[in-house]
Amino acid sequence: MATFIVNGQSVSVEKNQKLIRFLRDELNLTSVKDGCSEGACGTCHVLIDGKPTKACVPSTDKLEGKNIITVEGLSAWEKEVYTFAFGEAGAVQCGFCIPGMIISAKGLLDVNPDPTREEAAFAIRNNICRCTGYVKIIDGILLAAKIFREGKLPAPETDDWQIGQRVHRLDVAEKVQGFGAFCDDVYLDGMCYGSAVRSEYARARVLSIDASEALALPGVVGVLTAKDIPGKVMVGHIQKDQPTLIDVGEITHYLGDSVALVCARDIETLEKAKKLVKVEYEVLPAVHNPEEAAAENAPLVFEHAESNLQAHKYVSRGNAEEAIKNAKYVIRREFSTPWTEHAFLEPECAVAYPTEDGCVMLLTSDQSTHTTLHECAAMLGLDHEKCKVQNMLVGGGFGGKEDMSVQHHAALIAYVLKVPVKVKFSRQESILVHPKRHSMKMDFTMGCDENGIIQGVKAKVISDTGAFASLGGPVLERACTHAAGPYAYENFEIEGWAYYTNNPPAGAFRGFGVTQTCFCTETLLNEMADIIGITPWEIRYRNAIRPGGVLPNGQIVGEETGLVETLDAVKPYYDAALAAGDAVGLGCAMKNAGVGVGLPDWGRCKLIVEEDEKLHIYTGASCIGQGLGTVLVQMIVSFAGIKRSDIIYERSNTWIAPDSGDTSGSRQTMVTGEACRRACLKLNEVLEGKTLADLVGQEFYGEYLAKTDPLGAEVPNPVSHVAYGYATQICILDKETGRIKQMVAAHDVGKAINPLSCEGQIEGGVVMSMGYALTERYPIDENCKPTAKYGTLGLFRANQIPPEITAIVIDKPGLNIAGGAIGIGEITSIPTAPAIADAYFRQTGEREYHLPLVNTPYAKK
Numbered sequence: 001m002a003t004f005i006v007n008g009q010s011v012s013v014e015k016n017q018k019l020i021r022f023l024r025d026e027l028n029l030t031s032v033k034d035g036c037s038e039g040a041c042g043t044c045h046v047l048i049d050g051k052p053t054k055a056c057v058p059s060t061d062k063l064e065g066k067n068i069i070t071v072e073g074l075s076a077w078e079k080e081v082y083t084f085a086f087g088e089a090g091a092v093q094c095g096f097c098i099p100g101m102i103i104s105a106k107g108l109l110d111v112n113p114d115p116t117r118e119e120a121a122f123a124i125r126n127n128i129c130r131c132t133g134y135v136k137i138i139d140g141i142l143l144a145a146k147i148f149r150e151g152k153l154p155a156p157e158t159d160d161w162q163i164g165q166r167v168h169r170l171d172v173a174e175k176v177q178g179f180g181a182f183c184d185d186v187y188l189d190g191m192c193y194g195s196a197v198r199s200e201y202a203r204a205r206v207l208s209i210d211a212s213e214a215l216a217l218p219g220v221v222g223v224l225t226a227k228d229i230p231g232k233v234m235v236g237h238i239q240k241d242q243p244t245l246i247d248v249g250e251i252t253h254y255l256g257d258s259v260a261l262v263c264a265r266d267i268e269t270l271e272k273a274k275k276l277v278k279v280e281y282e283v284l285p286a287v288h289n290p291e292e293a294a295a296e297n298a299p300l301v302f303e304h305a306e307s308n309l310q311a312h313k314y315v316s317r318g319n320a321e322e323a324i325k326n327a328k329y330v331i332r333r334e335f336s337t338p339w340t341e342h343a344f345l346e347p348e349c350a351v352a353y354p355t356e357d358g359c360v361m362l363l364t365s366d367q368s369t370h371t372t373l374h375e376c377a378a379m380l381g382l383d384h385e386k387c388k389v390q391n392m393l394v395g396g397g398f399g400g401k402e403d404m405s406v407q408h409h410a411a412l413i414a415y416v417l418k419v420p421v422k423v424k425f426s427r428q429e430s431i432l433v434h435p436k437r438h439s440m441k442m443d444f445t446m447g448c449d450e451n452g453i454i455q456g457v458k459a460k461v462i463s464d465t466g467a468f469a470s471l472g473g474p475v476l477e478r479a480c481t482h483a484a485g486p487y488a489y490e491n492f493e494i495e496g497w498a499y500y501t502n503n504p505p506a507g508a509f510r511g512f513g514v515t516q517t518c519f520c521t522e523t524l525l526n527e528m529a530d531i532i533g534i535t536p537w538e539i540r541y542r543n544a545i546r547p548g549g550v551l552p553n554g555q556i557v558g559e560e561t562g563l564v565e566t567l568d569a570v571k572p573y574y575d576a577a578l579a580a581g582d583a584v585g586l587g588c589a590m591k592n593a594g595v596g597v598g599l600p601d602w603g604r605c606k607l608i609v610e611e612d613e614k615l616h617i618y619t620g621a622s623c624i625g626q627g628l629g630t631v632l633v634q635m636i637v638s639f640a641g642i643k644r645s646d647i648i649y650e651r652s653n654t655w656i657a658p659d660s661g662d663t664s665g666s667r668q669t670m671v672t673g674e675a676c677r678r679a680c681l682k683l684n685e686v687l688e689g690k691t692l693a694d695l696v697g698q699e700f701y702g703e704y705l706a707k708t709d710p711l712g713a714e715v716p717n718p719v720s721h722v723a724y725g726y727a728t729q730i731c732i733l734d735k736e737t738g739r740i741k742q743m744v745a746a747h748d749v750g751k752a753i754n755p756l757s758c759e760g761q762i763e764g765g766v767v768m769s770m771g772y773a774l775t776e777r778y779p780i781d782e783n784c785k786p787t788a789k790y791g792t793l794g795l796f797r798a799n800q801i802p803p804e805i806t807a808i809v810i811d812k813p814g815l816n817i818a819g820g821a822i823g824i825g826e827i828t829s830i831p832t833a834p835a836i837a838d839a840y841f842r843q844t845g846e847r848e849y850h851l852p853l854v855n856t857p858y859a860k861k
């Protein structure tokens with residue numbers, strides 16, 4: 001029992017509990033986000049007697065007499081200032097970390113009204129942000145400090161919402177002030193809690209499941225097993241190979257496989273009940289890596305399969321073998337890149353409830369409501385109309401929220417047990433279950449002539465796709481097709497294999513396979529430059545693909561192709577670093593926007609004028625933090641001339657919003673953007689001389705198919721993707737500390753719809769891949785168990801980023817869709833690692849071919 005003050009009110013707590021639980025569950029102060037419950041992420045920060053403190057750490061009994069402030073308790077002026085400052089700085093993306101950031105900022109500014117940049121970064125060192133790279137959050141804190149000192153809000157840089165303007169994102173206020181609802185912020189009357197009992201062994205046969213003791217526990221609503229699934233047991237993004245629940249007699253695929261689903265009235269009972277479900281196993285030998293998977297007589301991850309091979313890709317043009325044989329210089333190297341955990345700040349969560357008409361309503365945090373609908377309706381054996389899905393705010397995804405994780409379990413409980421239920425992953429479950437970035441082993445050979453012109457590239461890629469296919473096939477394909485790099489040469493041959501193992505599954509992750517093979521191609525080019533005696537910049541400039549040129553995949557690229565512009569943009573920084581004798585490294589990349597390779601790639605958008613006389617945007621495209629809503633509003637302002645204040649962006653749902661595919665492959669700005677533009681054209685046809693009030697009830701629908709050719713199409717110049725983004729990044733090291741003093745990242749984005757958002761994507765992608773190159777680890781032990789916790793993943797903190805991250809947005813119109821916009825989400829993370837590796841080679845003289853790099857001051861000794 002304790003009595004303390006929360007946001008100015010005295011409160012008494014009977015039951016001793018973690019402060020976060022009391023604030024969220026009893027006081028409904030949902031700005032206090034639960035990102036890990038283990039003191040590692042910082043999303044739960046509150047002020048206790050003026051000091052920023054993680055609310056998941058102290059228990060309420062220890063807080064007698066304390067004064068606690070959450071974001072809800074800030075004054076109206078403080079809320080206004082932080083909202084303006086974070087909006088103006090472009091500091092908000094998914095928003096899950098933001099209330100915690102605001103609390104840490106307030107903790108600083110209350111005692112230090114004029115902090116330095118370093119002091120601001122230090123103040124948020126315990127707040128992880130996976131989206132922004134911290135740069136703009138620090139900018140936002142410093143701007144807020146200035147406004148507090150001056151006592152008045154400045155005018156925003158712009159309030160013109162046309163394409164190309166740096167407007168504040170439309171979701172800044174709800175994310176800064178914490179009233180925007182993520183799934184975990186949903187509390188329904190009578191809501192129960194659900195969770196899966198997971199396998200104790202990576203590979204074992206389930207012999208029996210006994211739930212009798214769990215069912216006898218008061219407060220338990222039910223325990224479900226595979227036999228309770230009314231429809232199809234298997235879900236899966238492309239291949240339906242993921243069992244919703246493992247049945248008796250079946251073999252588990254990894255430690256995250258679910259054996260039973262428990263539903264209880266409260267979380268404590270749920271945790272007790274899970275331990276009471278007794279499962280007997282016959283433990284079987286596991287497959288730990290692709291080498292074991294490929295061995296003769298290897299145990300089979302899928303017992304009825306012929307082998308553990310999940311995907312095989314072969315891409316070839318010209319004659320790489322011959323070209324390399326005839327090349328003046330040839331380099332062959334072996335590379336490896338690790339698993340990477342997405343570490344989005346919002347753990348997976350879904351809320352489901354039965355509706356009166358026998359339907360199931362699902363509130364989700366994922367990368368496509370329509371994909372979730374297809375998966376869950378099939379599993380429940382329901383028609384699509386009987387299952388509805390709506391996105392809440394999505395606290396980051398980066399590819400890790402494309403597969404089913406909690407959604408199907410929540411839907412099953414709600415449908416079978418007829419109760420509203422929340423299924424939320426613990427951070428440890430999140431780290432175990434959602435598919436990771438594939439670890440890959442790669443063998444690359446490159447041949448160049450005496451001028452450094454690439455003659456041919458050959459490669460082999462082996463990928464560990466873990467327990468399930470997920471997006472293993474397309475990731476391997478993209479790894480192979482993009483291994484050529486953004487260069488104009490003809491002879492290219494690459495073969496790739498993805499193997500099932502009993503490790504956690506691997507799937508989509510920002511970069512989608514290209515992050516891995518780009519490291520190889522770019523590293524070889526850097527080595528080749530040294531052999532030829534030219535700079536890494538010069539060898540790129542000589543080989544760069546230019547408008548009208550032909551890529552190694554045969555595609556003729558368009559006027560929007562801007563690789564050379566990105567090289568030109570970094571050149572002053574590169575030359576200055578060389579002149580100063582600094583170690584500087586460079587990497588380039590290309591990345592498709594859109595799914596491509598002949599697959600259906602639809603963007604769809606519906607604009608409806610509703611009773612409020614506003615134009616509402618409905619699209620099945622999920623906003624996972626990248627700012628899609630703001631992009632679409634800017635497009636409508638530009639294409640239809642509607643005022644910003646008359647446009648409302650609706651979150652994705654499945655019953656009004658048309659399916660616009662997954663938020664994946666840097667596709668939504670371009671594909672859904674073009675669908676939105678087409679809807680605007682239809683609106684314009686009837687808008688002439690009218691106002692929105694005259695159009696109430698009318699709908700305007702746009703759709704766009706990004707049409708491409710399949711791999712291996714029998715045409716001389718196949719269109720593999722409707723567009724590519726291009727980038728050059730450089731890394732400059734500090735002579736004194738050996739750490740990175742500046743990253744410069746120049747990105748060709750076609751037409752930048754909102755340059756402020758583009759910069760945020762670049763900064764975030766660069767810092768994420770600094771982790772990939774230098775610090776992040778996802779170790780898996782001999783039992784196929786990932787051993788990392790959120791706090792040991794090696795994520796960069798605000799006070800560890802380089803003093804300068806220079807984002808350069810190259811506006812190069814030319815694409816005749818979506819106002820010329822090319823997606824930017826993924827490419828921001830691709831050239832970073834080779835640039836960093838090259839910089840460290842320049843400093844140490846030792847070239848590394850395996851990530852994360854070990855010969856740097858960032859490496860754990």
Ligand code: FES
Nearest residue numbers: 037040041042056
């Ligand atoms: S929820 Fe408290 S630090 Fe992560």
Ligand code: FES
Nearest residue numbers: 094095097129131
């Ligand atoms: S905005 Fe910080 S985690 Fe997404």
